[in-house]
Amino acid sequence: MRNFSEFQLEATKQFAHTLIVVDDEAAADLDEPVKSAAKIKKPSRRDLAKPVAVTPSKSTDLKHPLRADVLVETSMSLGLICSVVKPKPNDGAPERVAKASQKADILCVDWEMHRDNGKTAVDIITRVIASDEANGGRFRLIAIYTGVADKVRILNSVLKSIPKTTRDRKCLAIRENYIESADGLRIVWLFKQGGTFPANMAEFAIPESALPSRLQKEFSLLSRGVLTNVAIATIASIRAATHHVISKFGKEMDGPYFQHRSTIRSPEDAEEYATAIILSELKNAIDRSSIAAKFAGAEALDKALDDLPADVELGDGNNFSTIDRSLYKKLIIDGIKPTLKTNQPLQNKGAKFFTEHLAQPLRADEDGRKLDLLKFAALTGLSADAEAPYAYHKPSLSLGTLVQDASGNYYLCVQASCDSVRVIAPQPFLFAKLEVVPEESISSHKDKIEFVVPRKNKGIGKSFVCLKLSDKAPYAALISIVFPPTEDEKVVAKKARDGTLYFEAATLPIGKRAEKHKRYLWIADVKRKRALRTVQFIGQEMGRIGFDEFEAFRRKYR
Structure with a gap:
């Protein structure tokens, strides 16, 4: 049986198609292959503070090299289109990357570019966030993939660079290795292979060959709910059907449309009709993909509610009830009235009680x-x-x-x-x-x-x-x-x-x-x-x- 995170990841894999990586030390090939990140055993408490060395390639003078060829090939195998940008000093890369990122699903930037202490990275990130804000906001994963191990300083620098009004509105906050928001922005710090870092950061050390799949996983964490998964999978289904739908509306369809427009009482209404028939075809494509059944069906709902306590509390004061989590799931999946028919204790509370309090365990704050x-x-x-x-x-x-x-x-x-x-x-x-x-x-x-x-x-x-x-x-x-x-x-x-x-x-x-x-x-x-x-x-x-x-x-x- 799948857990809810697998539903999140499946929707993400269908949706996220494009990845932009910005790194001044990107190279198509190095004199010798960069070694994979060393496998690190789970440290004991005594070892947590000890640094662990991962030796970079000695055949190159790049400080934190990036194997662009490995990254692109691995991305392609996952169905991701990966573009690697190698900026030069003062070449206007932040503006170009911000513009291109409007069309990209995932953005990944190096921190130290041309020894600027994160200036270029911050410039890119703030431009992208400002552009998203100007367009009403969007789902956005930004990864900082760097050989600089000071994640606390990096995340603080990024957070401070974002205008306070945006920080407050999005409820931005720093967590373990990422900045989270309340409305679809996630900025994550990941460590490049090579360099020295504390052993308790080993889980964040990612080789190029594993970076695309890790970014897919990080993107899936933006999807926190059932309807988010449905939305992501629906848009992905529309993307997949786009060219098929367009092919149905060739120039030969203009004649019938012109006839329709010219014969109705208000020809302007045909403008709405033109978009309506196309949306109808897209809806047919979505229905054929069974999106709703897969991501909002009984199995998905069951897994989405697994995080609730075993005993679910409803109501307040004198009007209070505690029910088993499986019964709570049944109320949501099968519906209130059918569930009450087969459960006498629940009948005593009545349908009105559950209608008013059913969402309470999902959001305790009234x-x-x-x-x-x-x-x-x-x-x-x-x-x-x-x-x-x-x-x-x-x-x-x-x-x-x-x-x-x-x-x-x-x-x-x-x-x-x-x-x-x-x-x-x-x-x-x-x-x-x-x-x-x-x-x-x-x-x-x-x-x-x-x-x-x-x-x-x-x-x-x-x-x-x-x-x-x-x-x-x-x-x-x-x-x-x-x-x-x-x-x-x-x-x-x-x-x-x-x-x-x-x-x-x-x-x-x-x-x-x-x-x-x-x-x-x-x-x-x-x-x-x-x-x-x-x-x-x-x-x-x-x-x-x-x-x-x-x-x-x-x-x-x-």
């Missing part, structure tokens, strides 16, 4: 647990939000756009999609006013939450706002706001000096109703199907049949 739930709701409900805005274009006002006025009120655009394009004059847009769900109602599940959106937070961390439609007739809270066209016959968001995006309402002529607010901040775009469901619900509420009738019969026959 506030953190609530934040996780809200993050998940926002992730599954929004296509884009102001905390992670569009990278290449501004949002346009259409069905599913969430905005906020200067008074703090939230509105959802429910305008038909075809009426959001070819806007050539100031046009009214229809909005449903939303209400903020009180904090106490979120915990008690009293209100049905329609949307969860990020709230601007001046401090570190993230908070969310839960929104719902009006408890009374939601159609009664519909309002119309007039907006002028801005770009390409659409209403496109403008950018304020502070970087926020907003839609500017039209200035109406004297005698017509003036708008109370001029600027409506763009908060998020709701996923299309959720927006359509909201519009459908409002329409159903408007279509309810109500009329006066004989009260006695109405009561009797209802």
Whole structure:
């Protein structure tokens, strides 16, 4: 039976394809082969402080040589494309490497290059992290593969070079031989063969022939959860299917697409259709790979929960229960209701108890647990939000756009999609006013939450706002706001000096109703199907049949 780390490694091997290695002492060949790292016996406590010598090749004057040919060949055997960069002094390598690293899965740098005491390495690392930050963050493994044994000094130098705001936001911290983060960054120190180092560092001494597989293992440690593995394997599956999918959409498919576009009521809708059919083909490729069953199925879940204690505690105060870990696994894998049917003691607690407390063992901190739930709701409900805005274009006002006025009120655009394009004059847009769900109602599940959106937070961390439609007739809270066209016959968001995006309402002529607010901040775009469901619900509420009738019969026959 596999353990969870094997699921992590399998997903990583499918995903991580590219490796960049930067080393000023890289060589395609040396006068004689560099000896493999000496096998070191497990030291006794008395020997831990004693240095262990590993003799480097005497046939070269390189201080910490790197066998590039061995590294490349070993990488290829594992399915990794390895590029070795040998920088010259002041040749602009940090900038080039940072740019190339945007496309690479793993980055590996030497520490001491041209005797600069880590300056080039730090320059590369900080540039790469800054680039990742500018693009919204990403999974990133950076390895420092060096013959300098002072790992504490090296890791401290790297950590201090990262801006404090980034360190705080990512919760960066130094562990045994690596810097870990809360959101997908791992910087690991590994020792080159050759040189002298304490025996308790032997596990970090890696020859070139073992470096690629070790980097795969280090990358897999970024994946801490079931959904992370699913995400990694899914993207890997898409990569593998890319050329096959592209081959299906040759030039001969343009004719049918043109016919489709020219015959529908709103030709612009065909633009979405073009991406939709391609995404559908990619989805078919993912389904054929059985990603969900492999990485989110019963076996993967079972292994993911092995780290829990044998007795799992749920609830608090008087409403408390301790159950066996195997039963807890069963609740998650088989579902709450089926498990309760076959277990009388669990039935006594009831389904509501387990629904409210099931995530507790995975995240003991109650506030953190609530934040996780809200993050998940926002992730599954929004296509884009102001905390992670569009990278290449501004949002346009259409069905599913969430905005906020200067008074703090939230509105959802429910305008038909075809009426959001070819806007050539100031046009009214229809909005449903939303209400903020009180904090106490979120915990008690009293209100049905329609949307969860990020709230601007001046401090570190993230908070969310839960929104719902009006408890009374939601159609009664519909309002119309007039907006002028801005770009390409659409209403496109403008950018304020502070970087926020907003839609500017039209200035109406004297005698017509003036708008109370001029600027409506763009908060998020709701996923299309959720927006359509909201519009459908409002329409159903408007279509309810109500009329006066004989009260006695109405009561009797209802």
